[in-house]
Amino acid sequence: MSGRPRLDAPALDHLNAERAAGRPLGVAVSGGSDSTALLLLLSDIFGADALRAVTVDHGLRSEAADEARAVSRLCAARDIPHDTLRWEGWTGQGNLQDQARRARYGLLTDWAAGQGVAAVALGHTQDDNAETFVMGLARGAGLDGLTGMRPGFRRDGVTFLRPLLGTRREALREYLRGQGVGWCDDPSNEDPAYDRVRVRRALATLEELGIGAAHLSRSIANLRDTRAALARTLADWARVHVAQDRGDLLIDAGGLGGLPPDMARRLLNAALRWVSGADYPPRAESVMQIVTSPSVDRTLHGCLLRGDGARLRISREPEAAKRAGSVATTALWDGRWRLDGPHAPELDVSALTEADLPLCPDWRDTGLPRASLAASPAVRRGGELVAAPLAGLRDGWSAELANGRDDFAAAGFSH
Incomplete structure (x- = not known):
């Protein structure tokens, strides 16, 4: 179809690589115009059978369940598998938006792992990026706060991509109109109580002065290049x-x-x-x-x-490592350790403690301080210590850093 919005090249290259590896592509769809258009664009490019769609219902608005059902109907009509994930963790205390964001990504990474999905596409647009930039200006942000949204990032082994950061929202809505597909409008997007809504209105004024989202995107790109050079x-x-x-x-x-x-x-x-x-x-x-x-x-x-x-x-x-709790030996522990050894269903991984060190007779030979060892992974069976690879009690087990942490210089400055 002529006039079809194009995905940003780096994101498209990554998605093509995922398909070449035989993995399905995840796409997060809220039901709004941006993510709905992204779903259809990905379906046009890769085919419905390549996609796995997911909607997160935060349980914070009565309309959210209906919006999730609308996405489900759209996916069913196009033979795209779809799941709805519901968050029920809001207690009424703390920073709601921060907790909802963390919960959303936690739900998405768990879902992706269960689907065999290694990359999930998000529907953020050039307009979202410009709003983020202006919000950074309002905070008096420095270089890091003025480089906009990350085009891609990894979390818990899953890559999240934003293929539409070069595309205006109105172009996506025009595309949907041409497809005869509607979308849901979140009423909070018009509520001036939210900073982002006030910024959106201010941007409309700036656009009249010739300072639109496209202009701000060029500044964001220049600042991002500067930050990349500093990172190198x-x-x-x-x-x-x-x-x-x-x-x-x-x-x-x-x-x-x-x-x-x-x-x-x-x-x-x-x-x-x-x-x-x-x-x-x-x-x-x-x-x-x-x-x-x-x-x-x-x-x-x-x-x-x-x-x-x-x-x-x-x-x-x-203490922070202890809060990571226990997981199966085949899972990532504390977000960074991957264990290899004689896995069994009755075994799990949790933090080694100071009280465990006497059970590791060779711990002093490791050269690691006691506190470092007390934050290292330990294999247990029913609470009893089986192995602590970093503390010298191996019994066939080893522990390796995962998610690119094997090279700090390469991974530490890639954000």
Whole structure:
């Protein structure tokens, strides 16, 4: 069909690679115009049998269930498998939008794993990207906050792609009209109580002044190029000044002190995220305290930081590792460890504890501090310790870092 919106080339290349590998493509569909158009575009390009569609109902609006059913009917009419996932975790306390976002991605990654899907496409558009940029301006954001939405990112082994960041919302709606397909409008998208709605209205005014989403997208792309160049510089620095010690990072304190403050902060943000597996870095003021006093022991962002004057060791905080709970030995533990050994249904993985160390007679020979070992994976049967690979109690088991954490310099600055 002429005039059909095109997917951004890098995302399309990734999706083509997934199909070449024989894997189905996931697409998250809310029922709004953007994700509905994405569903149809992907179906046109790859065929209905290549897709697995999913809708997340956060249970926060009475209309959401009807919208999910509308998506289900559209998918059924086009022979696209579809599932609806429901979140029921809102307690009325805390940051609703943050909790809903985290829950949404948790549901999506679990669903993708069950479907054999390694890549999920999201329907964010050029308009969404421009709104994110302006919201960053309102916060007084620096470089990282002004580079817009990430075109792609990984979470818990699943790649999320945004193939429509170069496409205007109105172009997608025109495409749907041409297809004779409707969409659902979320009433909250017109509620001025939300920052994003107020920004959307401000952008309409800016467009009249010649500062539209397309113009802002060019600025976003330029800033993204600048950040990428800075990331390459930091990666080169890390190859010289940062060593990996199994799940820990060892940073040359002298070298860290010689970096400009902003680069030191970026380096530490990357290290804290790499060790903790967190999606976002901690507050800048907390990180700058490390820059100015790297020898002070502290906990931050699910990590334990200890300095000896020469090096700063960043390891997983034992209490944070304990909160990762227990999983099957075939699953990823604490978001970063993959175990290999004689798997069995009665075995699980959880954090090794200080109390377990006497059961690991060779733990001192590993060279890892007690606290690092207390945050390492342990295999158990009915609560009884079977193996702790990093603590020297192997019994046929090994533990390897997963999700690209085998190379901090390569993975730590790719966000």
